Amino acid sequence: MDTEKLFTNKITVVIIALICCVLWGSAFPVLKTSYIELGMEAGDLNAKVVFAGMRFFIASILLFIVLVFFIKHSLKVKGKVLLELFGLGLLQTSLQYFFFYNGLANTTGIKGAILASIGTFFVVLLAHFVYHDDKMNLKKVVGLISGFLGIFLVNIGKGGFNLEFSLMGEGFLIMAGLVSAFGTILAKRISKGVHPFLVTGWQMFLGSLVLLLIGYPRLSPDAMTFTPKAWGLLFYAAFLSATAFSLWYTLLKYNKAGEISLYKFIVPVSGSLLSVIFLPGEKLTSYMVIALLLVSVGIIAVNYKRKKLIDTKNK
Incomplete structure (x- = not known):
């Protein structure tokens, strides 16, 4: 079976899309656990930068090996x-x-999983101004309202309508979503003429080098302690990135973006549930459940029957 036939088979498409989204969802408890296992301070920016650089450098090397020796x-x-x-x-x-x-x-795994989905909604807004054939319509407006309302609700504290929001926590995750949206627009253009694995591998490799060059010279000697478990978590994080991003790019190359992006609602759902299962002390509040439902509905609504836009972010 050739690549195009494999990645256009309906059953295969559903299975691969779900695998990608669950892998991305698993990143939230994996990273939170990694921070604890490494003994990393919450405010140590350089340690986070270096750890991210290591993850994506390894992921890029894995992809290059697959490209050269298998593909x-x-x-x-x-x-x-x-x-x-x-x-x-x-x-x-x-x-x-x-x-x-x-x-x-600087926030919980559950909130991180839900907030990370904001990139999907930023893509829709940007596409309205970038593409002449991807303008706003009623479904997108409804989806955006639902999604942003969900983002608002997830930040409501236990005592009622008092927002639990910090710039270094929730604010940074929203910024990550915005940056991801700009990257999505650029990725759409590049992936038209370049192998999806090659796009993923090179952008991870080059981006990881920047992270390492910035963070490593400023890294404190005792910023991270690598135990066998920490190494295992790092390699799993690299594996999930290499696998999920590459498969997702390939699905988007051979299928309509709207049909594939519908499955993105699985990312915050799986991320939240896996955080509850694996992270001590994390629980879904009533506001979080409603927020999760609103965000999921929003993702489905903005992607339903969309034909042109590729949405590639998450975590």
Whole structure:
């Protein structure tokens, strides 16, 4: 079975889309657990930057190995494309994960899983101004209202309508979503003529180098303590990134974006549930459940029957 036939088979598409979304959802408890296992301070920005850089550097190497030895595809790209991939790496890996890693360290896994979905809604807003054939309609407006209302509700505290919001926590996660949306627009253009695995591998590689070059010289000697469990979590995080992003890019290359992006609601759902299961002390409040439902409805609404836009963010 050739690649196109495999990635257009209806049953295969559903299975692969669900696998990608559950993998992304698992990132939230995995990263929160990693911070604890590494003994990483919540306010240590450099440690988060280096850890993110290590994750995506390993992920890129895994992808390059698959490309060269299994897919038999060259790693070479034209100079102009490499420059675009560097820009994509700065957005999708360097800047996005600077905000994401530091934001997640200062909030709960459940809130992180729900807030991370805001990138989907930012993409819809940006697409209205970038693409002439992807303008606002009633379904998108309803989806955006539902999604942003869910984002608002997840920040409501236990005592009622008092917001639990911090710039370094929830604020950074919202910034990560905004950066991801800009990266999505750029990724759509690049992926038209470049192998999806190559796009993913190069943007991760280049973006991770920027993170490591920025964070490592400023890293304190005792900022991270790598135990066997910590190494295992790091390699799993790298694996999930390499696998999920590559498969998702490939699905989007051979299928209508709206049909695939409908499954993105699984990311906050699986992320929230896995956080409850694996992170001590994390519980779904009534506000969080309603927020999760609103965000899921919003993601489905804004993507339903959309034909042109590729949505590639999460965690």
